[in-house]
Amino acid sequence: MSDPRLTPDPSIITTDQPAQITLPVVDLCRSPSDPRDRQLLFGDALRLLNSSAGWSYVQSEKDGYCGYIPADSHGPAAAPTHKVSASATHAYTGGDFKSPDQMRLSHGARVTVIGQDGKFAQTAAGFIPAQHLMPIDQFRNDPATIAALYLGTPYLWGGNSRDGIDCSGLVQAALLACAIPCPGDSDMQMALGQEATAPYQRNDLLFWKGHVALVTDSDTLIHANASAMACTYEPITNAIARIATQGDGPVTAHRRL
Template sequence: MALDRRLNAYRDDLADKSLEGQVTARRFVVGEPARIASPVAALRPKPDLACGIDTEVLLGEEVTVFDRTDGWAWVKAASDGYVGYLPDSALAPPGNSPTHQVIVPRTFLYPGADLRFPASATISMGSRITVVGETETRGTRYFLLSDGRAIVAGHCLAVGTYPSDDYVAVAARFLETPYLWGGRSGFGIDCSGLVQLSMMMTGRSALRDTDMQAAGLGAEIGRGDLKRGDLVFWKGHVAIMEDEKTLLHANGHTMTVAREDFDAAVRRIGWLYDVPTGYRRPVA
């Protein structure tokens, strides 16, 4: 059986050294570490801006780079193992390890420690930054970053600490965030991206795509057992149970992250995508 190309870096001409003996390629390489230097980098299955995106990688996240050609980098994301192409300009050397991560859906980077300064960038929950100092301006505390910029300190926590142990509460913070196919940020997010990012912010891991989550995230349960935190899967879609009667999901019907009555959602979705294909309870 062929390895899943979404999670395994191999092409006819080049492959990840760790796959030697499992796939056929003309050359195998170890790859070089890099970090995402842009607020969000779209990861595509082909090196083509007209190609739809598979997922996104956030500021400060680490990737392994296997190839750089014509302004594109072929990479594997460290956070979930996803493989794809992104602009080479989105990458920077690995540098110092990030010290903090953003814990609010969106926040700003400023050229200095003052909220009156024009923001230089907007970054998403899950972004990672390297803090080298802190200061206070008119009662607001700021972290100073290694690149000279500043961020509101209350919007961050040290790497390895989390804003909540309840991933459903994290997911609810994204209500009304626009739906974006392949999105994985506070600017736009899809159904499986909402599950993955919300879990990541509670210290849990989840694979990226709906089929991956349906195949092995937690334990299978029955419909009658559903409670807060359980997942409902349709073909190509996933929703999070907020309680026994209500779900949260990023969806193409409202084009947002929305709260919806579970039974009503099953009826609404059923005419096009049939009934749910399964129910799973993530491991705590």
């Protein structure tokens, strides 16, 4: 049976056009009346499959997720040249950090640089500090380092940005930044890598029912969790005991990338 998260509904499709997100963060919903399933970031590429009554039915290119977004949250597709490599940044009205900021962009947002003004890159979103960007075709090589950029980020169910993130959103952001394809939800992420056993190694994935965490060393993990309502480090043994005590059961999978 096909997964509706990843399979466009053929009864809805009326077009198939490339598009991209034009707002900092946009909720992706199963239907216009549903809460968010996931989120999309500025510059994320889409397939626009339908647009009516103020909503657009789309499929995200980065992970294949399907859903509805507001029709005013996307625009024509462009070829991004850079992506935000800092945890977050601002786009200013000019190439000066004292100029008004007009947009906050999360790590992973994609932009097209059209010019340079001193230490600022000019984009359609505004002028962004060049040190906060990296070329679109360059990647990091350590997911745990990327995950650390999100430390302290508030927990948000279905969140995918530095403003709010959940467990699978954190893992996806960390892996995509390292050129490792990664689906959006923890049940699908359990297919990543190979089955592993202790001792734990950096960048291993640990799964519970409805939860995933990224190992940072043999004793520690990082995860966005509802216990702290934030992205935090936690000793692995403490996390295993706490999650079992709160009724969510034992570790269900240990995967090595």
